[in-house]
Amino acid sequence: MTAVRLRRVNRRLVEGLRQDLADLYVESCVTDPGKEYRSPSREDFLNRLTGDTRRPGFAMVIAETDGLVGCAFGFPVRGDGFWWIGFEGALSRSIEQLTESSSVFAITNILVRPHPQVLGQDVARRLQERVLTDHQASLGTTLVDQADRRALEAHRSWGWQDIGEIWRPTGHTMFRVLVLPLGERAVARLEGLTHHAWTRWPG
Template sequence: MNRGLAQDLSGKLTDLYVDSHETSSRPDAYCRPSRRHFLNRLTADIRRPGFAMVIAETDCLAGCAFGFPVRSDGFWSTGLDGALPRGVARLAAVGGVFAITDILVPPHPQDAHVARRLQERLLADRRTSLGATLVDRADHPTLTTLRSWGWLDVGAFCRPTSSTLLRVLVLPVGEPTALRPTGLAHDAWTRRPG
C-alpha cells in the first residue's frame, strides 16, 4: 500500500488496532488501546520516507503490518543501552534495515499465522537484509512469539520521552550477503534478556 491508501484506511486501521488489543491475552497495560495514540503514531509513520504497509483482507480488513527503512542515525540513535552491534550498524548505514512498527491482527485461531505472513511479505517486498522492531519488555507474549519466528534480541532501548524499557529485536532476512552478518544467533551481541 502507498501512503495515500494508508491514510484513506486510517479509520479502519485504528479500529483494527483497537480490536487487536482489546480482546488479546496480553497484560493489562496492553489491553487499554488508545485510538488517538495509535492514529498519531500511524500518521507520523506514514510521513516517514520509505513508509510501507501490507494488508490482509477477507470480507473485511483481517490484518496489516507497516514500517519504514531506518539508518544508523535515526530509529535508535538515542536510547539504546550500549552500542548498536557492528553488523546491524553497518546494515543500517547502507539502508539494509527495515523497522516494523506494528503488526495488527485481531485475535483468532489463525492470528499468529496471518501476522507472520504479513511480516514476511513486508520485509520481502522491501528487499531488506534485516528487520527491526521494538517491544515493551513486559509484553512477554509478543516477545515469545517473535523469538519463535527467529527474531533475535540485541539489547534494551528507552525512548527519551518515555520511561518504558523496550527490547530491540532484529530478524535476518534472505540469504547471507557481504553486508549481512552470518550466524547472528551465535554472535555475542544476540542474547535473551535475563
C-alpha cells in the same frame, strides 16, 4: 477457511483505512484481565500511524479475506544510525554494517485480528516477510515495550530475536529491541547475537 490475500497500500489508501486499522488495533491488542500492562489507546495508535506515514519510505501491507484481518507497516532505517540512539551497550558490527548499507527496515506495527493460533502466526509471518521483501531489506527491526509480555512472546513466535534494550526519552519508556534477519546471509551474520539477550528477559 477463506484464503488470506496480501496487498500493499500507499499513503492515500491508508488515510481511507484509518478507522478500520484502529478497529484492527483494538481487537488485536486485547489486554488480559488482571495484567499490569495496558496497551496504548486507539487515539495513541492513530497518532503514531500519522507520524509513521509521514516518514520517507513508509510502507504498509494489509491482509484481507472478506475484510481487513491484518497489517504490517513501517519505514526504512536511515544509514546514519539514528534509530539505534539510546541502545544499551554496544551494537554489533553486523547490525551497524547493515544499517550503513540501508538494509534495515523498521516494522513499527504488526497487527493480526484474533484467529486460531496457527492462522494468526501464518498471517503475521507473511506480512512481515512481504514488507521486508518489498524493500529488499536484509533485517527487520522493531521496538516492543518491555512490559508487554504478550507482544514480546508473539514476536518471538513469529521469528523475531531479542538483542537488548533501548531507551526512548520522548516516551519515557524502555523497549526491547527485536530483529528479524531475512535471507541466509543475514541470519549467518547475526548468529549468536541473541542468546544472551533472551536469558536477560525479566521473569
